[in-house]
Amino acid sequence: MEQGRLLRDGQPFLAIGVNYHPSRAGCRLWIDWDPVALRRDFAGMAGAGLTTVRFFVFWRDFEPEPGRYREKALDRLREAVETAGQEGLSCVVSLLTIWMNGQLLDLPWRHGRDLWRDEEMLDRQEAFARAVATTLHGVAGLLAIDLGDEIGNVRTGPAPTREQVAAWQARLAGALRDERPGTLVVQANDASGVLGPAPFGPDNAGGLDLVAVHGFPTWAAGSIESTLSYKATSLAPFLVRYAAAYGVPIVDELGSYGVDEATAAAYLGAAAASALANGAAGIVPWCWQDIASRDEPYQDRPGEREVGLHRLDGSPKPAMTALRRVASAASGLVPGRARAPIALYVPERQRGSGASYLDSGPDTVATFYAYLLLKRAHLDFDVVAGDLSGYRMVVCPSVTRVIAADLDRLTRHVDDGGLLWYSLGDHLHGFPGADLAGVELVDYSLLPDGRTTLDWAGRQWPLEWPATARPVDVRATTARTVGRWADGSGAVFQNRDRVFFCAAPVERQLDRPGRLAAYPWEWWYRELAGLAGIVPDPDCVDPDVEIVPDRGAGRRAVLINHGAGAVRPDLRWGGEERPVPLEPKQWRIVTRGADGWS
Template identity: 25%
Template sequence: MDTTTNSIFDKFVIGANYWPRNYGVDMWKQWDKDEIKKEFKEAKSLGLDVLRINLLWEDFQPHPDMISEDAIKKFDELIGICHDVDIKIVPTFFVGHMSGENFDIPWRNGKNIYNDPFMLRHEVKLVRFFAERYKDESAILFWDLSNEPDNYVKAESNHDAWLWNYVLSSEIKKHDKNHPVTLGIHQASLLSDNKFYPEDLKEGNDFLCMHAYPIYTDTCIDPVNSIRSTYIAPFASKLTKALGGKDVLFEEFGATTLMMSEEIEGKYYKTVLYSLFANESLGALAWCFGDFTVGNNLPYNTTPFETHFGITSSDGEPKLAGLEIKAFSEFINKLEYKELIPKECDAAIIVPDKYYSALFVGDDYTPERNFRILLNSFILAKQAGIDVEMVKASEKDFSKYKMLILPSAYRKGHLNHDQWMRIMDYVKSGGTLYASYDGISVDGFDELFGIETQYSIVPKGDSVSIYLEERGLKLKYDTLKFNKRLIAKPTTCSVIGYDNEGNPAVVMNKFGKGNAVLVTYPVELYLSYMPDVYKDDKTYEIYKFTEDLSRIKPKIEVESPFIEVKEFEYKGKKLVIFINHEDIDIKIDANISGKIKDLISNKEINLDNFTIKADDVVAFLM
């Protein structure tokens, strides 16, 4: 695939996180070479390329000046297993957190692992040992510095997190020129100010990683196999790339069959795997390989739902999730990965300039708030048939895009004045802008949207309706206590929709050579708090209206808002993927016709008359 890290991986990486079923995190203390080899063979049979291996810190460095010879002997045996089975591993250092519990090294004595010189000195010793010893080892795919380290020890500042990541990455690279380095961060780096910022990590890491689960965030309040849940992983991948400026491997995703049926988990896996591929992630690693039999042991005793995250059951049989990974691997292996060129995105969602915090803003301005608006804007764009990427507000040149999306724009922290001026110039030069209001107040705002601002006010009722008569739409939202809407008079704009009080709610204005559309309510933020809303909501029609103004003309369009479409150039043809993100069957109404062969099921399909089943995928060459 033509990506910025094209030289790192030769294919879309497919793998799983690994602990032995019958030992869990006691893998290194209760070493069972035969069982591990058996399970590695099972992983290989499911089409996995790689297994992520956690080096529990207390096992590998029991004292600051001691690297355990016993643990290294076991690691060497693990390398031998990799060669025997033909599978690679991702060794992960400094594992002090695992599955809801912390396993502290006894000699830390409360010292901060990120900025304490004593700790850094001995951490460098550990990574140097591995880098020197295994620099030529082909069984290692890449090094991972840690597993969600902020869950283990809190960084006092983002500078400490940067320092730690940069020092350890640089030490590895000084001795090992063959293996890339990354850090296993998780959705807390997008939902909170945990000090591990993707933009800081990019300086030390060759690519970025992300872990995200819909079951672990209140920003997803829907069934796991419905549209908001199945888009969280690809969205988080694209947001991490925008914040960090490097490509992203999705190092953890998954679900537990103690919270849902095996069938629903399997459907979730299928949709997410193909959507991560369609949204240009570098790969996907399931959490985790097997269900565990050691529920009485930590961390499983206190986090009991962790025992059934496996893609295989405790008796070694593949669960539906494992079979979906196998089928996905077979699909990927049919393609010459280096020949795939994804269609470039014509539209971009603008990421707030001050994503994590800003001075003198309300308590409601948080990373979670920004995650909410961006996630739901991403979903609305996908529903409208718009293939989007994320772009920082500090981007100097928006000219490559036909459409910019500025969702639920806040009064401060979202955009600086100079960034707003670039957006105005973009529209004046022929671009199209969609924006929704959440307090934004900036010079030229009224001129751009053809309005005269009167005042802003929190909606009076618990809900608000917006009517777009020409499109036959009535949109209804649950309002929020502190988020204001805009009262404005039209000047040069056309009013596209009114609210239930008769105020302009959606306006469109010609500005220079371009167009600007404004919604006077923070609709993306509203939607983020409304459970299972996307089955019936039609807000995407406003995005679709804006897309029509932008003259974005996808070659392949599907009427249903639940179908994600992705195109790749491939060896003189087009690879097209249809992904159903909802838990309902969808009758396909597309602007193409004829018979095609589905590369996934190997069945012939008549595009003039076919239905994609709930959470299913179709891929074909044109």
């Protein structure tokens, strides 16, 4: 790892690969060992242009009794990593695999004991981590060790605290690095690590080298209408951008369920290309091949056997073709690095767990919608969880919780001449104070009468109040009113010329099926950006087309049509304008040179 980029043999490396169970053995691969099948499959992956394979260490198969390891299983693990390396692949090894496909493949001796609170279980995990790291010492084919795939689902009591998770990660990562110096460590989490209150997540990634996210729209918050919806293929890149605020992001599970082959291919192509364009260090879809095995966990969830990129006979599905296209163009999808002019700010306590009646739940769904609005406005931005120095505009969407450190950063940003957009999600714990907002709180009301339509700059906007949000009366102190509710009361205020405060959760109220595209909500952000002197370039009129500009040389851009229909938008770039045809979910790399565009 160097400057947030993966390297292999000193050269930039992208982890483009697949999750893997052998089709015949399934989750019994360490018991029903077939090295011939592994080599054949690994060779097939490398031949398809992939660089990475992720597979799973089912803990119960390696440590059937406390402290007694199956040496044969450890030898097989080493052989698997060596074989992958010989075929040109790097491995992500998921260490403490207990949870798989919605079931517990549990240790027979755990007896429901807590992985994060029980001292004996903590000792056993550390010892097993050391045993695996020792086994893999000196093996060159290892990219990273994942501590435990979606391990937050392995619990019998209350969820661990954030502090317990951080200590657990640091302890196991330290053990791995003690026995195998230089090992990269990752923790793979489902979307609740971003969009929910789970203590596992990018914002609690201490001790980790990579921050892993899983992109499955079926199980994500945000009112994602379908697998082929705009929001569905925008989910994984959003998770990447969010994770990048805390570390080096990788999508180590990605895919779709309950769809036909054409839908799976369209989804994977757009989501994978967009994830890489938005800065992922790799994408590892689920999974290599349909599963022939009918053993556990496939008795309870037989549909899990049919989500491979290859059929049982080994023939590739259309999704595999989509992945190969992404792999072949991966280096061109990676953006150049530089600071964007806009910061989408993540408050420090955004993913509050609601531990008491004073606490709001997580409000990252509002961040997701702010991300979508910025994308639909074709504005270049960073997701930022810390210092805001150097940004010309900061977006704080539907805030439910701010602490003093957040307010200090926002105040410094405004004092330095930056523009601030701040919408209110909770009038008690999300209010930024009268000095910053230029208004004071009067009272709340559970009756939104007269406050379902907002007039700003001659446009009317229908707002739906979420059940968790309370309409609030505010009184201007130093601010002037620039937007009003239908009843004439103030809704949007401008303070110190550079602070725009909205007394409603504009972004959070978009969390309804179909609502995002029902009105041109992105206009709000474009209007504000214009006041900050920010004009999108490149740009087009179609909000469903994502444009990711290269911040390096500035001569390349990735275009992804996240929409369900074919489009032919005129791309405006550097004073020129050219049509760029895009089929549904199609992506293109556009280069602008001295001899024209390509």
